[in-house]
Amino acid sequence: MTDIEREQSDPFDFNLRVKEVKPQPTRGSSSENSPDIEPTLPVIQALQQYMADKKHVFLVGQPGAGKTKTLLRYLLELVEQAKGDSSAKIPILVQLKDYKVPSDDYYGIVHLIRKDLEDSWGLSLELAEIQRYLFHEQIFLLLVDGLNELSTSQEAWKDIRQFWDRCHKRQISIVYGKMAKLLA
Numbered sequence: 001m002t003d004i005e006r007e008q009s010d011p012f013d014f015n016l017r018v019k020e021v022k023p024q025p026t027r028g029s030s031s032e033n034s035p036d037i038e039p040t041l042p043v044i045q046a047l048q049q050y051m052a053d054k055k056h057v058f059l060v061g062q063p064g065a066g067k068t069k070t071l072l073r074y075l076l077e078l079v080e081q082a083k084g085d086s087s088a089k090i091p092i093l094v095q096l097k098d099y100k101v102p103s104d105d106y107y108g109i110v111h112l113i114r115k116d117l118e119d120s121w122g123l124s125l126e127l128a129e130i131q132r133y134l135f136h137e138q139i140f141l142l143l144v145d146g147l148n149e150l151s152t153s154q155e156a157w158k159d160i161r162q163f164w165d166r167c168h169k170r171q172i173s174i175v176y177g178k179m180a181k182l183l184a
Contacts, residue, residue, distance in 0.1 A: 043070050044077055051141075059177040063148075067144060067177035071143045074175065078141060089141040091171065092116045096146035103157045109163045113140070135170055142174045144168070 019101045041049065047070075050057045071093065078091035094112045102108040113130055117123040125133075133139050150156055167174055 023135045057175045071177045108159045109122040123160045145177045
């Protein structure tokens with residue numbers, strides 16, 4: 001590959017393909033004899049398709065499989081869409097590696113959302129505004145990365161689960177990367 005070809009190629013296109021994993025049928029069901037074989041899709045196309053139908057998508061794979069890079073690529077796609085569509089949700093990358101257990105002056109994931117809004121979008125919002133936009137107006141699409149990098153503290157996991165439950169009840173769109181099965 002020449003330098004010109006390398007510059008023109010998409011730096012986040014790793015030709016990753018995914019398939020939907022459906023829950024296993026219970027024993028004795030009629031579908032046990034005829035398994036549904038899902039076709040594989042390019043990962044970004046699959047995310048777009050699944051997010052159109054579902055509110056939560058989990059990317060699960062071995063370390064180094066490309067989950068973080070996939071979230072970054074999907075983030076770029078969503079940013080491009082948002083540029084031309086004022087009704088598009090604002091994608092927020094939540095890096096759980098930076099997570100701290102909530103305290104009197106720190107609000108866990110909401111602080112991470114604030115950090116991404118400031119770093120990526122140049123927006124400085126109050127925590128109450130972020131919560132309003134997230135839970136009531138629902139203008140954010142959360143891309144959550146690094147569950148496996150989260151502290152093993154019971155308090156941290158309790159906070160993450162409460163946040164996830166709050167989002168789930170309100171049908172807030174979230175894409176989880178890295179060992180998402182830990183939350184399920």
